Amino acid sequence: MVRITLVQGDITAEHADAIVNAANSSLLGGGGVDGAIHRRGGPEILDACRALRASRYGKGLATGLAVATTAGRLPAEWVIHTVGPVWSRDEDRSAQLASCYRESLRVAAELGARTVAFPAISTGIFGWPVDDGARIAVETVRASAAAPVEEVRFVLFDEKAYAVFEAALA
Numbered sequence: 001m002v003r004i005t006l007v008q009g010d011i012t013a014e015h016a017d018a019i020v021n022a023a024n025s026s027l028l029g030g031g032g033v034d035g036a037i038h039r040r041g042g043p044e045i046l047d048a049c050r051a052l053r054a055s056r057y058g059k060g061l062a063t064g065l066a067v068a069t070t071a072g073r074l075p076a077e078w079v080i081h082t083v084g085p086v087w088s089r090d091e092d093r094s095a096q097l098a099s100c101y102r103e104s105l106r107v108a109a110e111l112g113a114r115t116v117a118f119p120a121i122s123t124g125i126f127g128w129p130v131d132d133g134a135r136i137a138v139e140t141v142r143a144s145a146a147a148p149v150e151e152v153r154f155v156l157f158d159e160k161a162y163a164v165f166e167a168a169l170a
């Protein structure tokens with residue numbers, strides 16, 4: 001069974017084998033956690049993302065998929081970029097959000113990662129309600145994390161998100 005842990009703070013400071021980026025489909029950077037990862041990780045990550053755009057992802061990365069790059073200067077080995085769905089009142093996109101966690105874990109396992117840190121995907125600029133996002137995150141990780149991944153760490157930026165994830169875990 002995978003161990004799930006919670007941390008309040010900035011995911012760019014995490015010492016984990018892989019950290020997950022809540023990217024957008026362009027893979028070319030954005031705001032929120034994406035901006036922080038590129039700022040702190042340096043240009044090597046963007047170079048790797050550009051190379052992915054030029055090779056496998058000419059049209060961008062589809063929602064719910066995940067792909068890995070170097071972590072540049074970050075204290076992690078890899079960044080796994082995944083594209084969360086934008087929250088919609090009219091359409092249930094939870095399967096896409098679950099897919100982000102599942103696909104990121106699949107990529108992490110392929111890389112041989114043992115520790116993986118996730119932000120609360122889609123709960124910032126993409127507007128997903130944090131309590132529902134936390135429920136999906138915890139359920140999906142419990143159902144899909146497998147060896148060699150031993151620890152999944154949710155890194156929550158603020159106190160409120162931390163409390164919500166704590167409740168979802170309980």
Ligand code: ADP
Binds near residue numbers: 010119
């Ligand atoms: P999305 O577009 O998927 O909503 P955001 O980056 O806007 O992505 O937000 C996702 C979550 O990440 C939000 O809960 C936000 O508070 C959080 N966040 C923003 N910056 C960081 C950071 N440096 N480390 C961890 N979490 C962060």
